[in-house]
Amino acid sequence: MFLFIDIHTVKRSRFLSSSLGTIFVWPLSETKSETNMLVFSSRRLLKILSLDFASAMALYPFIIVSHPYLKNHETLIRHEKIHLRQQLELAIVGFYLWYALEFIIRWFRYRNRRQAYENISFEREAYARESDETYLSHRPFWAFLRHL
Numbered sequence: 803m804f805l806f807i808d809i810h811t812v813k814r815s816r817f818l819s820s821s822l823g824t825i826f827v828w829p830l831s832e833t834k835s836e837t838n839m840l841v842f843s844s845r846r847l848l849k850i851l852s853l854d855f856a857s858a859m860a861l862y863p864f865i866i867v868s869h870p871y872l873k874n875h876e877t878l879i880r881h882e883k884i885h886l887r888q889q890l891e892l893a894i895v896g897f898y899l900w901y902a903l904e905f906i907i908r909w910f911r912y913r914n915r916r917q918a919y920e921n922i923s924f925e926r927e928a929y930a931r932e933s934d935e936t937y938l939s940h941r942p943f944w945a946f947l948r949h950l
């Protein structure tokens with residue numbers, strides 16, 4: 803239950819009642835308040851999960867950021883929301899397996915961890931579209947395949 807720590811308490815009742823369906827079935831509605839509910843900051847957890855590599859991470863249905871102020875970083879949050887959509891499309895576990903496999907293949911190819919990460923298809927899509935506010939509303943299914 804620690805995942806619920808730091809989620810805006812004001813919004814919690816709404817989160818539990820009206821938004822559960824939206825969040826867990828098909829994200830992510832584009833309203834700011836609903837996005838906030840999914841985002842929490844935990845530097846320690848992020849450090850463990852990303853091996854101290856990332857300042858934010860999508861872990862369906864949550865977005866974890868390293869510092870509270872990053873909750874308001876719109877581009878970053880949009881980037882992570884694209885990852886949440888990708889995760890749903892691959893039943894979550896499939897996303898992580900594919901992500902890890904593609905990272906290893908690209909690491910072998912580029913011999914550079916940063917470059918390998920940036921060229922994972924999920925990342926290519928997220929970086930290419932993170933500035934597009936309406937992207938998720940018209941994004942085609944499995945759109946990351948176009949960025950392979």
Ligand SMILES: [Zn+2]
Pocket residue numbers: 881885924925928
């Ligand atoms: Zn990313």
